[in-house]
Amino acid sequence: MSAIENFSTTQLQNVIPSYLYQEYADDDDLQAFVDAQNALAQGYQNWFLQTPLGLYTAPSINGPLLDWVGQGVYGISRPVLSTQTSRRVAGYNEYTYNTFPYDGLKSSVTGTAQIASDDIYKRVLTWHLYKGDGYQFSVLWLKKRIARFLNGVNGTDYPVLDVLPSITVSGSVFTVNEAYSQSLVFLQQCISNNVLALPFQYSIVINAVTLSSDGGVLVVNPFAGYPSNSTSLPPGNIYSNGGAVCVVPGITPNPSAPPVYFGSITADELYSLGGGNLPLTNPGVGTGQLWNNGGVVCIA
Known part of the structure; x- marks a missing residue:
């Protein structure tokens, strides 16, 4: 599907040219007209050869032409991706008393909507x-x-x-x-x-x-938005060192802090919690608990 169609046969690459009847062949003006017509026809032919309409993955199929192909050839319209939610408030028990007219109606829409690229x-x-x-x-x-x-x-x-x-x-x-x-x-x-x-x-x-294990090292997906280095971060904060989750040194863990386990905490939760209270020694192989291995967060 990803390959562009290739019309290598000469007869398919060139239009059948129009020509003048023999009695008009010596008329330069008419000959120029026919030549121009053939050039235009060949231009259309070249466009169709380079833009195979059925092959929507071709780079030349884009924008309004893609809409025409998707809708006209395959019957699939360009989608609208929406996160909108609608809320309609009406009726005696739908809102707090004395905050809205007795027979009022209120509609609200939240979220976003965008046409798919x-x-x-x-x-x-x-x-x-x-x-x-x-x-x-x-x-x-x-x-x-x-x-x-x-x-x-x-x-x-x-x-x-x-x-x-x-x-x-x-x-x-x-x-x-x-x-x-x-x-x-x-x-x-x-x-x-x-x-x-x-x-x-x-x-x-x-x-x-967003959090995964790479040979026991906790790895964060780049889309989680972690800082890429420890510059200006206070001790105990979490950052991403090329994807590996690391802890800014300079803080002593609280031994009574509750353990943190891989698979039960999200990237956002770990970032908010920080790594200052992660144990500095392996708490036990196979437990799945997170610990601070010389500044790198590992999974026991």
């Missing part, structure tokens, strides 16, 4: 149009679709078997555990706005993982 629009098209996974829903089908959406820039194909996300199932709820990224945010918005085709019997929950 070309990149996200193409990923949505690929979600619906990719045929290689078949039509039978399964956990593997869902993993492939999600991996292709997250990594297939501009809707292109991707070797998804190398990057399948973790999915757990509880009843009819499928929980997707994946490292936080902007693509994951867009996926979450697409699912919540019913943009992507999914079985209505199931619910899909996106769990953005």
